[in-house]
Amino acid sequence: MTTLAIEAHSLGKHYKEATALSDLSLQVEPQQIYALLGPNGAGKTTTLSILTTLLPPSSGTARVAGFDVVQQAHEVRRRIGVTFQEIVLDRDLTGRQVLDIHGQLYRLGKAERTRQISELVALVQLEDAIDRGVKTYSGGMKRRLELARGLMTKPEILFLDEPTQGLDPQNRAGIWDYIRTLNREHNLTVLLTTHYMEEAEALAHRVGIIDHGTMVAEGTPAGLVASIGTELIRMQGSGDTAHFINTITTLPFVLRVDQDQQQGAIQIYVDNSTRRLLDVVQMAGSNGMRVDDISIARPTLGDAFLHYTGRGLRDS
Ligand SMILES: Nc1ncnc2c1ncn2[C@@H]1O[C@H](COP(=O)(O)OP(=O)(O)OP(=O)(O)O)[C@@H](O)[C@H]1O
Ligand SMILES: [Mg+2]
Numbered sequence: 001m002t003t004l005a006i007e008a009h010s011l012g013k014h015y016k017e018a019t020a021l022s023d024l025s026l027q028v029e030p031q032q033i034y035a036l037l038g039p040n041g042a043g044k045t046t047t048l049s050i051l052t053t054l055l056p057p058s059s060g061t062a063r064v065a066g067f068d069v070v071q072q073a074h075e076v077r078r079r080i081g082v083t084f085q086e087i088v089l090d091r092d093l094t095g096r097q098v099l100d101i102h103g104q105l106y107r108l109g110k111a112e113r114t115r116q117i118s119e120l121v122a123l124v125q126l127e128d129a130i131d132r133g134v135k136t137y138s139g140g141m142k143r144r145l146e147l148a149r150g151l152m153t154k155p156e157i158l159f160l161d162e163p164t165q166g167l168d169p170q171n172r173a174g175i176w177d178y179i180r181t182l183n184r185e186h187n188l189t190v191l192l193t194t195h196y197m198e199e200a201e202a203l204a205h206r207v208g209i210i211d212h213g214t215m216v217a218e219g220t221p222a223g224l225v226a227s228i229g230t231e232l233i234r235m236q237g238s239g240d241t242a243h244f245i246n247t248i249t250t251l252p253f254v255l256r257v258d259q260d261q262q263q264g265a266i267q268i269y270v271d272n273s274t275r276r277l278l279d280v281v282q283m284a285g286s287n288g289m290r291v292d293d294i295s296i297a298r299p300t301l302g303d304a305f306l307h308y309t310g311r312g313l314r315d316s
Helices: 044-051 073-079 095-105 110-123 139-151 169-185 197-203 221-227 241-249 273-286 301-309
Strands: 006-014 019-028 033-037 059-064 080-083 157-161 189-194 206-211 214-219 231-238 254-259 266-270 290-297
Touching: 006 044, 019 033, 019 044, 019 059, 019 206, 019 214, 033 044, 033 169, 033 197, 044 059, 044 157, 044 189, 073 080, 080 139, 095 110, 095 139, 110 139, 110 169, 139 157, 139 169, 169 189, 169 197, 189 197, 197 301, 206 221, 206 301, 214 221, 214 301, 221 301, 231 241, 231 273, 241 254, 241 266, 241 273, 266 273, 273 290
Parallel strands: 033 189, 033 206, 080 157, 157 189
Antiparallel strands: 006 019, 006 059, 206 214, 231 266, 231 290, 254 266
16 A cells, blocks of 8 residues: 555644634545645635644644654655745845755755756746846746745655746746646646636646535546536527526526626536437527527536535636
8 A cells, every 4th residue: 555645634723713624634646736726715725734734733633745744744844845825035035045045944965955956947947037136036937936946855745835826827837837747757746726727627636626624525627527417508699598598497407507707608507418409409499599509518627616615716
């Protein structure tokens, strides 16, 4: 039996005013990319803080790289890298100084630090900027530097709290590439938190949906989508849309109907999309709707999220 990279059992974190985590369990296999996906205040940062030994749990236990995060915090710290949700770079330093000081903090020798810095700077493509002050960096460059800093100590397991928060799509895709490379070529286990649906879908081997301090669903992205037992017919049409939606909602095989605010497409969630396509077209015809376009579409992780949490994920 191989040791799990990360395992948490019934973690709780209670404050006087609030419960941040109520009963959270999770398991991450070595060399997996695991995404904790959840809305603001779900308990993602709290979970990460406990797993990285920065915060003691009120209840439950967790092991990282086989070591207990409370009893053997030192052993855990030697094997992990962390980047935080808030950027915490000293603006008066150059990028190189940030990395070097971090290496010194972890007692890496001079030669080792130099070797690590040149390798990591190449990985995150900061060669041109590494000797400039961090205050001249863009948001994307700061995130890349933070990623490099988290990697200075050659961790086995990397914890990333919202690694692309606030980045534009291009910078976000860049960070995703580095994370994939680290996972594939350096066998790194990655636990990241995100409230971006696309991030979990693009990166993660497994996803845990977390809400109100507990895990509400868990699996591969495709598995989570399949587990909701829903297929999707997407229709573009004109006519009395409201009446059509009301009518079709009453059919037993229709699980939910909603309308895309921007494009006006009607999304009809059904038990079996190929079998129900003709019924939907006929219903439209007999309810005065003109069908301009109709297609079978696949539900997304966003649909699974809505199913399990009962609400959409604010993209803020
Ligand atoms: N030190 C604290 N004292 C009191 N309540 C706290 C404390 N830290 C966190 N909480 C509460 O616990 C809950 C979970 O917080 P947490 O930061 O883990 O959420 P999150 O999922 O990381 O959210 P976000 O997406 O906004 O980063 C929130 O309701 C938060 O207000
Ligand atoms: Mg957070």
